Amino acid sequence: MVSLFFFFKDFEPSAVTPRGLAPPGLIVNGDFSEMMRLKVSSTPTTPRKNLNLSVTEPGKNDGPSLDGTLMNYIDTLTQRINYHIGYPVNICYEHYANLAPLLQFHLNNCGDPFLQNTVDFHSKDFEVAVLNWFADLWEIERDQYWGYVTNGGTEGNLHGILVGRELLPDGILYASKESHYSVAKAAMMYRMNFENINASINGEMDYSDLKAKLLQNKGKPAIINVTIGTTFKGAVDDLDVILQTLEECGYTQDQFYIHCDAALNGLIIPFIKNMITFKKPIGSVTISGHKFLGCPMPCGVQITRKSYINNLSRRVEYIASVDATISGSRNGLTPIFLWYSLSAKGQIGFQKDVKRCFDNAKYLKDRLQQAGISVMLNELSIIVVLERPRDHEFVRRWQLSCVRDMAHVIVMPGITRETLDGFITDLLQQRKKWYQDGRISPPCVASDIGPQNCACSYHKIDFIIP
Incomplete structure (x- = not known):
């Protein structure tokens, strides 16, 4: 079993690498893409379910061990990384192994950061x-x-x-x-x-x-x-x-x-x-x-x-x-x-991240637009707003945030073109079912994202024909 308590003299990063996660050596110069590629699956994984856990007394637990429960939980999260596209969290945090030894200390930054405390355990x-x-x-x-x-x-x-x-x-x-x-x-x-x-x-x-x-x-x-x-x-x-x-x-x-x-x-x-x-x-x-x-x-x-x-x-x-x-x-x-x-990362690293996110956001917006899907992308934004998927299961699979008739994808630094392509492919396949291969019309979302961004039958014609 993997111990959750590390000490500097014993600490070995590979010992805490969860199954399914790439070892630290695969992350080179902050590039998370290789790690992401290892987790790409042709079939979308299902949303995780509540584990229904309870706290048990030592020696009285007939189920999985503590470490086993944690590793199964980590495996589940690992498999869901590629489908985390609806909320603004950068999940490509590759420094966990380097910083894990800090977990053995209680660090409390109590009070004004510019004034020292009488206790040394702060940062x-x-x-x-x-x-x-x-x-x-x-x-x-x-x-x-x-x-x-x-x-x-x-x-x-x-x-x-x-x-x-x-x-x-x-x-x-x-x-x-x-x-x-x-x-x-x-x-x-x-x-x-x-x-x-x-x-x-x-x-x-x-x-x-x-x-x-x-x-x-x-x-x-x-x-x-x-x-x-x-x-x-x-x-x-x-x-x-x-x-x-x-x-x-x-x-x-x-x-x-x-x-x-x-x-x-x-x-x-x-x-x-x-x-x-x-x-x-x-x-x-x-x-x-x-x-x-x-x-x-x-x-x-x-x-x-x-x-x-x-x-x-x-x-x-x-x-x-x-x-x-x-x-x-x-x-x-x-x-x-x-x-x-x-x-x-440094400022050069941020500049690269910003450019990549803007390029990928535009890529997603253009692909959706070409497929006849209502979509909007604001200037200075990495948030692509699209018509709300008709199926709750699809929303949960891709962990989308929805408001009224809209959903959005937030193109964060860890979201690759491969992930976006997987989302687009899945969305197009599902839309054929939702709208019965064109026999049912998608909803009008002009009131949510503007008529110029709406691809419903009325606005599509309105903006194509002068």
């Missing part, structure tokens, strides 16, 4: 290194920012909006209807007045509606959530247009606070155009670390201006530190995983 030095990297990326001087590694994008949004609320206690929170659900959660938790702004059909904020509501609430400060890549359609709210709208409505910089939710796109857009920058009057930026970068556990990065954080900071004698975080105790492993990935 704040790695955390600050990660924060400095993002501060440089988002163009804020190191002595001008404050931040921390969070448990994910939701915590980053909760923190950023809380900073805005503390700076502007009477402020009204504005966010588009395509914003992440955590923004409305923050408004509920903090008892904030909330204005839900309409969104255009591509998912971008409706700036005319924003302007109307700003003018309607003139005299009240504005706390605005700007989404840099919406959850479902990947649309990017235009920060410059929002700033111009605030100016046109008579809001000075001391009357508004802007939080940028860049959960997925915060590590994509900076390598295309310089959009996310503290040189503009923004208050905070958050990303999810487990998304484009990749990490085995949910995590994120939240950065705000150092001058803002005093409103939240509280001295805590018990931990001999100051705390301004949401969670207090924080996972000390995640900063090390993020630091390792950032250092191993």
